[in-house]
Amino acid sequence: MAFGIQDNADEVMSEINMTPLVDVMLVLLIIFIITVPVMTHSIAINLPQASSQPHDTKPESIQLSVASDGRYFWNERQIEDAELLPLLMAESDKQVQPELHIRGDKSVRYERVAQAMASAQHAGIRKIGFITEPLK
Numbered sequence: 619m620a621f622g623i624q625d626n627a628d629e630v631m632s633e634i635n636m637t638p639l640v641d642v643m644l645v646l647l648i649i650f651i652i653t654v655p656v657m658t659h660s661i662a663i664n665l666p667q668a669s670s671q672p673h674d675t676k677p678e679s680i681q682l683s684v685a686s687d688g689r690y691f692w693n694e695r696q697i698e699d700a701e702l703l704p705l706l707m708a709e710s711d712k713q714v715q716p717e718l719h720i721r722g723d724k725s726v727r728y729e730r731v732a733q734a735m736a737s738a739q740h741a742g743i744r745k746i747g748f749i750t751e752p753l754k
Contacts, residue, residue, distance in 0.1 A: 679717040680709060681749075686723040688730045702734065706741035717745040 682702075683691040690697050692705060709716055718738050722731045738746055 679719050681719050681721060682734055683721040684723060684726050684730050684734060686725045688726060690730075690734065699733075703737045703741060706738050706743055710742040715744055717747060718743050719747050719749050721749045 681691075681693050683694075685691065690699065690702055692702075697705065706718075709718075720731060720734060735746060
């Protein structure tokens with residue numbers, strides 16, 4: 619310890635004083651001994667049982683494909699340009715709006731896809747997604 623007798627009073631004490639460190643460790647040990655039983659103590663409560671199942675309704679999705687020549691396909695059925703907006707408006711009026719998934723051919727002009735997105739926005743469709751192929 620650092621309480622030893624020194625020969626020369628001018629020398630620097632090179633030993634570390636361990637007393638404050640031991641005091642801090644003892645205080646922490648006492649704190650942990652007191653708080654651990656409090657943290658693990660729990661009150662036994664008899665909770666009521668619920669028998670309801672969660673109601674998980676997933677909205678249907680609409681597949682709108684745009685072929686390489688610009689033709690629209692509504693769920694694999696070819697439609698004309700004039701039919702697109704009324705179909706989208708009918709879907710937007712439903713209680714649970716379906717998601718619109720747009721599949722655009724790689725070689726189609728972006729203008730045709732943009733027209734489909736504009737029609738969906740005008741009809742009030744809120745969820746629009748794009749379907750792509752993963753890179754190989």
